[in-house]
Amino acid sequence: MGPEGCSGLVLDAGTPELITVFPPQPDRVAIVTGGTDGIGYATSRQLARLRMHVIIAGNNHSKAQDVVRRIKEETSNDKVEFLYCDLASMRSIRQFVQNFKKKKIPLHVLVNNAGVMMVPQRKTKDGFEEHFGVNYLGHFLLTNLLLDDLKASGCPSRSARVVTVSSATHYVGELHMDDLQGSRSYSPHGAYAQSKLALVLFAYHLQRLLAARGSPVTANVVDPGVVDTDLYRHVFWGTRLVQRVLGWWVFKTPDEGARTSVYAAVSPDLEGIGGRYLYNERETKSLRVTYDQDLQRHLWATSCQMTSIADVTADTLWE
Numbered sequence: 670m671g672p673e674g675c676s677g678l679v680l681d682a683g684t685p686e687l688i689t690v691f692p693p694q695p696d697r698v699a700i701v702t703g704g705t706d707g708i709g710y711a712t713s714r715q716l717a718r719l720r721m722h723v724i725i726a727g728n729n730h731s732k733a734q735d736v737v738r739r740i741k742e743e744t745s746n747d748k749v750e751f752l753y754c755d756l757a758s759m760r761s762i763r764q765f766v767q768n769f770k771k772k773k774i775p776l777h778v779l780v781n782n783a784g785v786m787m788v789p790q791r792k793t794k795d796g797f798e799e800h801f802g803v804n805y806l807g808h809f810l811l812t813n814l815l816l817d818d819l820k821a822s823g824c825p826s827r828s829a830r831v832v833t834v835s836s837a838t839h840y841v842g843e844l845h846m847d848d849l850q851g852s853r854s855y856s857p858h859g860a861y862a863q864s865k866l867a868l869v870l871f872a873y874h875l876q877r878l879l880a881a882r883g884s885p886v887t888a889n890v891v892d893p894g895v896v897d898t899d900l901y902r903h904v905f906w907g908t909r910l911v912q913r914v915l916g917w918w919v920f921k922t923p924d925e926g927a928r929t930s931v932y933a934a935v936s937p938d939l940e941g942i943g944g945r946y947l948y949n950e951r952e953t954k955s956l957r958v959t960y961d962q963d964l965q966r967h968l969w970a971t972s973c974q975m976t977s978i979a980d981v982t983a984d985t986l987w988e
Contacts, residue, residue, distance in 0.1 A: 692719075701726065704723070708893050726754040770818070776822050788857060789857065798860060801863065805868055823885030831889070833868050835872075839865040840955075844863055873944055878981065889939065890945070890946045928949075969982060
């Protein structure tokens with residue numbers, strides 16, 4: 670690595686390709702949802718290597734202890750911990766936020782990473798369709814409850830950051846505002862795609878609200894690509910067979926999938942920049958409908974009602 674404060678490129682010993690190296694972040698605190706598995710685990714580990722204080726938010730107590738121990742050992746960073754958070758329960762999300770605030774530490778980065786993929790039709794503890802409730806609505810509530818901490822931790826020269834993990838699946842998604850729960854017709858793929866589409870709309874509207882208020886926080890969306898993780902356990906058996914036989918060629922590793930999340934979380938190139946859709950550490954265009962500001966507003970207002978939080982859009986945006 671070059672001098673502290675500089676970023677550059679080095680050859681990763683594990684793969685024959687160049688990866689970005691970022692400056693150490695010893696004064697920064699990050700929360701990563703779903704940090705015990707897959708992309709979330711890889712993201713947590715890479716942020717810990719940058720000397721960040723990493724808080725893993727997840728719902729698997731038994732697995733978390735081993736994950737925290739391994740990350741500490743691999744990164745020689747003792748500032749890695751686990752806090753319980755079940756994104757399928759609004760009560761649990763609120764309790765997580767309370768437990769975090771009791772620590773009286775700053776929050777510089779929130780990585781909305783956790784999710785479920787193509788699960789059978791079932792509901793969260795609050796009665797929401799699981800893809801919509803966990804992947805989208807849980808992160809919507811979590812982010813809003815932590816915004817004050819993010820705003821207090823950011824500054825004009827170094828913003829706090831919200832990084833939301835979507836998917837290329839959002840390109841085939843449709844947002845059914847009159848049936849967000851899929852009660853009339855349920856498709857696991859359609860429900861998953863809708864949740865990932867909703868996350869993009871959410872992040873763009875959040876960035877507009879933050880910018881309008883001059884808040885030292887940015888919001889971006891990342892697309893990790895097709896990554897070899899356990900999320901595929903609920904998909905069609907033929908897809909799982911492809912994953913097993915050709916995974917080394919077709920799928921990214923979790924470490925590769927995490928790179929854009931880490932880039933969005935720490936890269937100096939994105940200082941003060943939000944409202945971007947990032948793939949392979951580069952900006953690209955999301956689905957055209959995601960730029961529809963009326964749809965962004967509609968989804969945001971509906972989400973506020975579902976989570977019982979105030980909608981500040983009318984007081985913040987006047988256009």
